[in-house]
Amino acid sequence: MTAASAATAPVGHNDGVTDTPRRGRPRSADADEAILTATLAVVGEAGFRGLSMDIVAERAGVSKATIYRRWPSKEALVLEAMRHAINPLDDVDLGSVEADLTTYLGNLAERMSHGKMSDVLPHLIDVAVHDPQLRHSLDEYVAQRRVPLLAILRRGIDRGEVAAHVDPELVVDAFVGPFTYRRLLTGAAIDEGFVRELIALLLPAIVGE
Amino acid sequence: MTAASAATAPVGHNDGVTDTPRRGRPRSADADEAILTATLAVVGEAGFRGLSMDIVAERAGVSKATIYRRWPSKEALVLEAMRHAINPLDDVDLGSVEADLTTYLGNLAERMSHGKMSDVLPHLIDVAVHDPQLRHSLDEYVAQRRVPLLAILRRGIDRGEVAAHVDPELVVDAFVGPFTYRRLLTGAAIDEGFVRELIALLLPAIVGE
Amino acid sequence: MTAASAATAPVGHNDGVTDTPRRGRPRSADADEAILTATLAVVGEAGFRGLSMDIVAERAGVSKATIYRRWPSKEALVLEAMRHAINPLDDVDLGSVEADLTTYLGNLAERMSHGKMSDVLPHLIDVAVHDPQLRHSLDEYVAQRRVPLLAILRRGIDRGEVAAHVDPELVVDAFVGPFTYRRLLTGAAIDEGFVRELIALLLPAIVGE
Amino acid sequence: MTAASAATAPVGHNDGVTDTPRRGRPRSADADEAILTATLAVVGEAGFRGLSMDIVAERAGVSKATIYRRWPSKEALVLEAMRHAINPLDDVDLGSVEADLTTYLGNLAERMSHGKMSDVLPHLIDVAVHDPQLRHSLDEYVAQRRVPLLAILRRGIDRGEVAAHVDPELVVDAFVGPFTYRRLLTGAAIDEGFVRELIALLLPAIVGE
DNA sequence: GATTAACCGAGACGGTACGTCACGTCTTTAA
DNA sequence: TTAAAGACGTGACGTACCGTCTCGGTTAATC
Numbered sequence: 001m002t003a004a005s006a007a008t009a010p011v012g013h014n015d016g017v018t019d020t021p022r023r024g025r026p027r028s029a030d031a032d033e034a035i036l037t038a039t040l041a042v043v044g045e046a047g048f049r050g051l052s053m054d055i056v057a058e059r060a061g062v063s064k065a066t067i068y069r070r071w072p073s074k075e076a077l078v079l080e081a082m083r084h085a086i087n088p089l090d091d092v093d094l095g096s097v098e099a100d101l102t103t104y105l106g107n108l109a110e111r112m113s114h115g116k117m118s119d120v121l122p123h124l125i126d127v128a129v130h131d132p133q134l135r136h137s138l139d140e141y142v143a144q145r146r147v148p149l150l151a152i153l154r155r156g157i158d159r160g161e162v163a164a165h166v167d168p169e170l171v172v173d174a175f176v177g178p179f180t181y182r183r184l185l186t187g188a189a190i191d192e193g194f195v196r197e198l199i200a201l202l203l204p205a206i207v208g209e
Numbered sequence: 210m211t212a213a214s215a216a217t218a219p220v221g222h223n224d225g226v227t228d229t230p231r232r233g234r235p236r237s238a239d240a241d242e243a244i245l246t247a248t249l250a251v252v253g254e255a256g257f258r259g260l261s262m263d264i265v266a267e268r269a270g271v272s273k274a275t276i277y278r279r280w281p282s283k284e285a286l287v288l289e290a291m292r293h294a295i296n297p298l299d300d301v302d303l304g305s306v307e308a309d310l311t312t313y314l315g316n317l318a319e320r321m322s323h324g325k326m327s328d329v330l331p332h333l334i335d336v337a338v339h340d341p342q343l344r345h346s347l348d349e350y351v352a353q354r355r356v357p358l359l360a361i362l363r364r365g366i367d368r369g370e371v372a373a374h375v376d377p378e379l380v381v382d383a384f385v386g387p388f389t390y391r392r393l394l395t396g397a398a399i400d401e402g403f404v405r406e407l408i409a410l411l412l413p414a415i416v417g418e
Numbered sequence: 419m420t421a422a423s424a425a426t427a428p429v430g431h432n433d434g435v436t437d438t439p440r441r442g443r444p445r446s447a448d449a450d451e452a453i454l455t456a457t458l459a460v461v462g463e464a465g466f467r468g469l470s471m472d473i474v475a476e477r478a479g480v481s482k483a484t485i486y487r488r489w490p491s492k493e494a495l496v497l498e499a500m501r502h503a504i505n506p507l508d509d510v511d512l513g514s515v516e517a518d519l520t521t522y523l524g525n526l527a528e529r530m531s532h533g534k535m536s537d538v539l540p541h542l543i544d545v546a547v548h549d550p551q552l553r554h555s556l557d558e559y560v561a562q563r564r565v566p567l568l569a570i571l572r573r574g575i576d577r578g579e580v581a582a583h584v585d586p587e588l589v590v591d592a593f594v595g596p597f598t599y600r601r602l603l604t605g606a607a608i609d610e611g612f613v614r615e616l617i618a619l620l621l622p623a624i625v626g627e
Numbered sequence: 628m629t630a631a632s633a634a635t636a637p638v639g640h641n642d643g644v645t646d647t648p649r650r651g652r653p654r655s656a657d658a659d660e661a662i663l664t665a666t667l668a669v670v671g672e673a674g675f676r677g678l679s680m681d682i683v684a685e686r687a688g689v690s691k692a693t694i695y696r697r698w699p700s701k702e703a704l705v706l707e708a709m710r711h712a713i714n715p716l717d718d719v720d721l722g723s724v725e726a727d728l729t730t731y732l733g734n735l736a737e738r739m740s741h742g743k744m745s746d747v748l749p750h751l752i753d754v755a756v757h758d759p760q761l762r763h764s765l766d767e768y769v770a771q772r773r774v775p776l777l778a779i780l781r782r783g784i785d786r787g788e789v790a791a792h793v794d795p796e797l798v799v800d801a802f803v804g805p806f807t808y809r810r811l812l813t814g815a816a817i818d819e820g821f822v823r824e825l826i827a828l829l830l831p832a833i834v835g836e
Numbered sequence: 837g838a839t840t841a842a843c844c845g846a847g848a849c850g851g852t853a854c855g856t857c858a859c860g861t862c863t864t865t866a867a
Numbered sequence: 868t869t870a871a872a873g874a875c876g877t878g879a880c881g882t883a884c885c886g887t888c889t890c891g892g893t894t895a896a897t898c
Binding site: 440441442443444446470471472482483486492 | 852853854855856857862863864865866
């Protein structure tokens, strides 16, 4: 866990090596686990709207104070729970940018359409607008998901497949932006056809001539 | 006002000409105005989070029942208030797709960065996920903003500037998607440079060769 | 209900005749009744310690907000409930001060020993020390109970049984004081014998010679 | 310290001489002192209501466990703190019952009106109703204060000033009762005039004729 | 000198109740 | 019939104490 991510990590935890000797009764790792698990369960069943701190506390067999000792808000808790649960999309390397993009974006499309967490993101976005701390954590979470895509592009540049002057960050925005735009705003389908057409549109713009 | 938009329009309004003559005390147009104005004022000052129906009622000098008689929920009210306030971006026609895009996207960038309503959208998105009615209204609102962009592209195709096989809807997604992606998720800057680079990246992909 | 007693009466009630015409939905008299009844029931069953606002609310079929709209604190509520429940000790007039005192103090002794409310008073006293508003209400409540005793003494003075120079208020203190002292502090018995002895001690001190 | 008082004395203390020699680290006398001092300070500043175990612990530079190792409850702690602080009213012997009573009751009046602990007693009374252990300790504390008064009366009987058939215990109740009654219930003044009048009323009833 | 047992501070823990807030509905009187 | 006023049930909020329970570490008396 990086220093940056500490924003939403359990407050006051000491994951470092030999800082201060840690006085008092240590935080219960069981409680951490139980709270995050309960949070995921409740969000999965009742959605974000149906999630209350009281319910999480009850399900986790934990008092509310124990939750608030770790996370300052419901949203921070949920964000942490998401980190806890998500296995990142693996990087893929099939030898060509087109194949890699097709695979990776196909997986992403699948997740955004049917993932159980898909209704949580909008809420987090909403809250993050007003809460810089949460915004930071959300950024970081998002950045994590960009990494494989950046890798694909950089390999493409190395291989000469992609023009050297192309800014990979911008291209990632160009690929991922339409996904979130459809998901959050237009509600248009995010399916295989969409992925294919998007690649067909953008790929020519980045290949080296 | 279209039929579709009736979802969030004041309930039971009689916009027709000579339906039933309506008995009893008529709805106060002043109240409509006062409620929407108060809503905008409060959202502007305190953000969406600081907006409560009680506060709006007090500010508007109106009872809560009067609000609920017109709109079914807080979100419907806010969406209506946004429609009420926003003047759409005018279509532009400078003779070339590149010039049109630069102008239109430049204006959009300006608005998304500094508009006073910029923090309302995330909240509406959040709510729209769970409320199909509101989702519909939001779609419509979004569609309105796509219209000028579609017009630019279609004129480009007509002039032969843009390849005929290009799907204008997809291209709109490709242009607007990165804007919302940055605004809502990464928090990256949406400025003149971004607009310029995005156009530089995408334009070659749509021009007829 | 006197003006003075308004201190703990439901806040904002208008028991007057034709003040302001009272706008808005009026307070529910049913709720008043249900709350006070539930309060008495819970205090009777679980004692003051076992009384929580949540429990009262549930038992009364009422929301906590509805209770807090009427009374500012648990103690004010309980005091009001006591007023609501208690039928005052009737004045007695048997023709002689001794007989009257014996009867009245006998009743009082019975109540203080076995009354179900007997454990509430100590708590109210405790709180009243810090809350002037409640103190006032408690004073008034206490004063009510002194009235019959004062009447007995004044009749005695009128009949020449009691010396004219005697201060009835002081004598009431002298009679009632030992009762509360035993009840609250020493825990000594408050029985028939005690009443008899106390009268035997004090009566000679107040009779006219 | 008597056996009876052990109820609220530090639990497990070994005040005896040569019981078991006690192994392990002995209790810190400093901690005892610091806790009691802090308790008195906080009660003095914030009243009983503002007293929490956490605050006492912090002020005393002590952990809560250290407090609970000594006293089983907040009330037991406070009662002990009161014992610790209060120097009993000395017995007086001026040669006449009237003079003795005037002096002793005058002092008592002064204390009850202005003593810093004057608001603690009501709370202890409240708690004692439900806690037999504490009730016992409170009785004992009260009894202590009755002793000088009993002595005055017994000397009066010995000297023939007071009628032999008078029950001193009852007379003490008759004198002290009105004090506590005013203090706790009516809120009436407890001043020199009150003392004078009370003596004027009761003294004739107890003198031997 | 090593062991042992009770102590110490810090502070986390489950629990319970608090008093507040906002929601969307309902019930008055007045227009 | 609509209006303003405001009470209503519901349900969640975040806080504050309670008294208990670990922690790592300390301090004597015993072995």
